[in-house]
Amino acid sequence: MINIALAVAALVITALVFTLLQVSWFISIPTGVIVGFLVLMILARRVQVKLETLMQAMQKEIQAGKIDRAIDILKQGYALKNHQLFVEAQINAQIGMLYYLKKDHDQALTYLNNGFSKHFIAQCMLAVIHYKRKNYDDMRKVMDLTVKRNKKESLVYGIYAYLLSQMKETDAAIAILQQGRDKLPKDDRIAANLTNLQNGKKMKMKVYGDMWLQFMLERPPRIQQEPPQHLRQRRKAMFR
Template sequence: MYNLLISAGTAIAIFLLLKLAVGLPWWGALLISLPVFLGSFILISRIITKKLEALMGTAMKDIQSQRFEKGIRDLKSAFKYGKWQIYVTGQINSTIGMVYFVKRDFSNAFPYLEKGFFKNWVTMGMLAVTYMKRNKKDKMKDTFEKAVVGSPKESLLWSLYAYCLNDCGDTGKAKEVLERGLKKLPGDERIKQNLELLNEGKKMKMKAYGEMWLQFHLESIGTIQKQQMAAMGGKRRIIRK
């Protein structure tokens, strides 16, 4: 990582200058060179962050305007900053993987999601869903476990984990995951409701999570609309003027 090397090199040069040329004791030279290291590291980090924010902002505008390929090209151009800053490469991979996944281009999404940032629970969830669809249940579980360790306070993540386990026929494990989720998020009504549904032998309901749930492509909008119609008695409401 260039940032670390440059900052360390600057601090070492200052240390040697103060100790050998100025004649300061080693501890005095160290006390001065350490802030130099931290200041250099923070300054370079801010410069790289600003460049990344500008580039990512342009890319996301293109993606929101349906210019997906241009947006992805812009995102890929940000890989050059991966050598400067820790976690940058993983974050860019996560973003590109998410764009492809949301587009339902799962084959292109997969390699980027695999190399994504583990703290991005949304893309970790997408990767786990991909493993499930490829019948790699063990990898699905491992991915979800990494995700809940990194983001234990995300209600949808716990419910998504349980949903996938239940979809794989492992209802017992799904209940255990929801129980773990409730320990991290006591009183979460969405997790609590889904646990009750599984205990009653019914299917989990995820519509309470809204559009965040839909981006995982495990349930169609049409299915959710049918569920809503069923809850309303199967009749459309007529607004009379």
């Protein structure tokens, strides 16, 4: 990674300069480490700012309904992949999520398989694709790793338990929710769904709101729209 190489170079140069100035190693080496760390932080921040700019542009395209354009914008971030660790994996995760929302699971699978493992939403989408394709062993592997690396994310336990319950593996689903309850004892969503399964009822994942709906595993709730003004007036006249 370029940023790490530059930070190490800064460390070495600083230590050498101090040595040439006949400064003690007890001072030159710690100073070099500090300089190297500062250089790394500055370079990392520069990359982060560039990525944030891309993400903002991506969001605007998504809001305009232009997902393909949003994907093209994200791909520009690959130019930074050699500068900092995990940049490529993070971009892959984001692109994979967009293809998932397009219901293009073939493309989504390609990117999500190479995505950042700590991006729990992207990893859950990967698991859902495996589930829909009945690749249940792959689904379990993805979710086991996702739970391991995202122990404080309630939705991860909920998704895993939901998929298992849909596979009629209720005991395994209960075990996952119990694991989630142990890690997040104050999470009412996990507690409620655990009680539902233990009582032979279905899980209620809508408590997770839009985070749940983006997986498209259930139909979104119908929104009751108010009829137009002229129809409301006509209805009132009929019942007078």
